[in-house]
Amino acid sequence: NAGVMQNPRHLVRRRGQEARLRCSPMKGHSHVYWYRQLPEEGLKFMVYLQKENIIDESGMPKERFSAEFPKEGPSILRIQQVVRGDSAAYFCASSPTLNTGELFFGEGSRLTVL
């Protein structure tokens, strides 16, 4: 059973470009979460999605950031007009239900903004 798959693993963008990060959850998992990790910081919650629905996006900046989890295909975290402060590791996690506690994490997408 494949784990949570994220791509690309590394992405370099210039200021003002767009970044798209993809996440395929584990098979059978319908809950997807995105977290951001800045240097010397823990992971910060960004958004929680179920298929076709955004449940909680309270951790996501109001502008330039958006997320989706369509009926078919991976979840996508989109950052428009990137700035240097967006440079970070973005982790996707999935879970089969809400109540098991455990989240299963992907290996992350590391965004560098030049």
Next chain:
Amino acid sequence: AQSVTQLDSQVPVFEEAPVELRCNYSSSVSVYLFWYVQYPNQGLQLLLKYLSGSTLVKGINGFEAEFNKSQTSFHLRKPSVHISDTAEYFCAVKENSGGSNYKLTFGKGTLLTVNP
């Protein structure tokens, strides 16, 4: 809202020595507690979790943690570490009921470095 404090940002130890990584949390409701490990340039892997029951929890790779409700702590221990345990360790907390019971709150991490 909950928060997690990992008191030590870095812990250097020698191989085969015991280690304790400290974690304290605050929350107004009952919680689940977790320790995750992150090896360089990799994702997070669950070491162990406390959901209910026995306060001493055993995890993978010989790690264990003890939930202390009165001290709101969940310290991670290993009696004898290996070079391969060098990694960053994150403590995390999650409400076990209520409207935000999907959201993990992480500490800032403790970098464990095991030296030969």
